[in-house]
Amino acid sequence: MDATWMTEPDTNVAANYDEPWKMALETYFEEAVAFFLPEAHRAIDWERGYEFLDKEFQHIVRDAEVGKRVVDKLVKVWLADGAEAWLLLHLEVQSQTDSTFAKRMFTYHYRIFDRYEREVVSVAVLGDEQSAWRPQEYHYGRWGCEMRLRFPILKLLDYAWEALEASDNPFALVVMAHRKTQETTQDAAERKNWKSRLCKSLYERGYNRQNVVELFRVLDWMMQLPEPLALAFQDDILQFEEEKKMPYMTSFERIGRQEGIQEGQQGIIHSLLKGRFGAVDEELSSIVPSLAQIWGDETVNLLLTSSREELLARFGQNILH
Template sequence: MTAAPNANYDQAWKEAIEDDLAEFLAFFFPQVYDLIDWTREYQSLDKELQQITPNAEAGERVADKLFQVWRRDGEATYILIHIEVQSQEDSQFMERMYIYHYRSFDIHKQVISLAILGDERQNWRPNSYSYELGGCSVRFEFPTAKLLDYEGLWENDPENFNVFAALVVAHLKTKATTQNAEERERWKWNLVQSLYERGYNQEKIIRLFRLIDWMMTLPASIQQSFESKFKSYQEERKMPILSNIELRAMEAGRQEGTLRTARESVLEVLEVRFNEVPPALRTLINQIEDISRLKQLLISAISIDSLADFQQIMESNRPAN
């Protein structure tokens, strides 16, 4: 058996939640989903999240997310999503949830704190924080989702296998195969095959493939074998959704994560698909400073039908000055 490289859990979860907050809440926290008016756009609040995150931990909490949403009753509400991915109990976790909550409360008086527990301890289920001193007491409770509770999801409910069901399976199988890269590759292959067999459209296959590939990291030699098998699978079924150049672009983004690499990945895919990129469009892409926006543009570059459609997406998603 071959040990597998460290997995990138946080980035995969963060990107999935950024892509579809509604599906995330519907899957894990339906009671929260039902509170929200989904006809109105929600907003990701990364700058506000930086304000409430302790400086010492700012670089570690990359999976935490803060959103502003609108409730069905018309009130604005903040949703703080805290992703805790670890293999053992953390005695500071409940206090940290409380700190993040009251710092969010300082910004906005309506806050819902949620936690995803991705650890391997079945009995560790923190959902509250409290203290009492001199007649003064505080008790803070928060909803959690324990990923271990979703074990067997693939086998037991194949009809409802959505983005977050796939991510849960990828997460659990990645943790279960830390010392067995060959077994991880088998699970990764099964997951990727299922994307095609379920009849998903091109964009959804690309999004799910990206998340699975990002989390279920493999040693270089096994990854090469996986990609060769994947290419043959596409060719046999005449479904060339992801080419070698697109796979390499995803690989570069997964490994580096820098703005320069992300920009080059978008431009490289556009050049391969449409032969050339107009200078004005190239300049716009090279001016983007938001890594998450570049990730979204990479997916669009892979799946879009024309450069004109890509430019429309660029315009529609351009941040306000």
């Protein structure tokens, strides 16, 4: 999966949308379905769990050769009636319309069905800033023969801000962070203010320490700041914690500080492993320091697509083979 990195004009403020969304979807998939697709959430038997089908999807994408991908998740779920369904959740983060988007959704859909003969539900989450762009269908036909795919779209711009603030679903905060990151592309100081406000709200929503730390990582990774403002933001959070007597982040990795960057990477890796496998035992924990030493976008993608056995074999030493 390609990373979408943006360097905004004049202010030189970086923004990373892809990796934080990947982390959030891996860590809070059930909550994501509840937030975006409440009807689907009611129909899924969550007691049976779910399975990310990253390898299967990578095969499809490699064969399809349909151009740029952003964040795509293919997940196996079981319905309340016992049937199995494959849910394709496609997240498109871009600032301009894309005339090939609907065709790409169609290509993914039919290739999954053709290769695995599974019922596929395709959903598009649109994180762009153009409210009028709403691709929902791909079709072609001639002489009485017609092919058509209609798919639901979830436009982040459509969610009322007041409803997002009132929601206790973690993905409300992810959507808020996404939108405020876009809105502050040329105002680093305003982004810092919103980042502080959203991160402080984590403590006020009743989340436990683990959820606060995990969501903090997502927001911190997405809403990137220049170094001086990043340091001011971290000091702001630490002072807030002291006032609230909730020292969740005092030992948290200081992403953005040179002396703490590897510790920060280890925290992110730990969260990705937890989201991927549900628990991080001693064997998985042992490879975290090695992974931090070879940190990069490729490492994140491999973490999200490799099996446990592949990770242990590949990252069990300090060298990435």
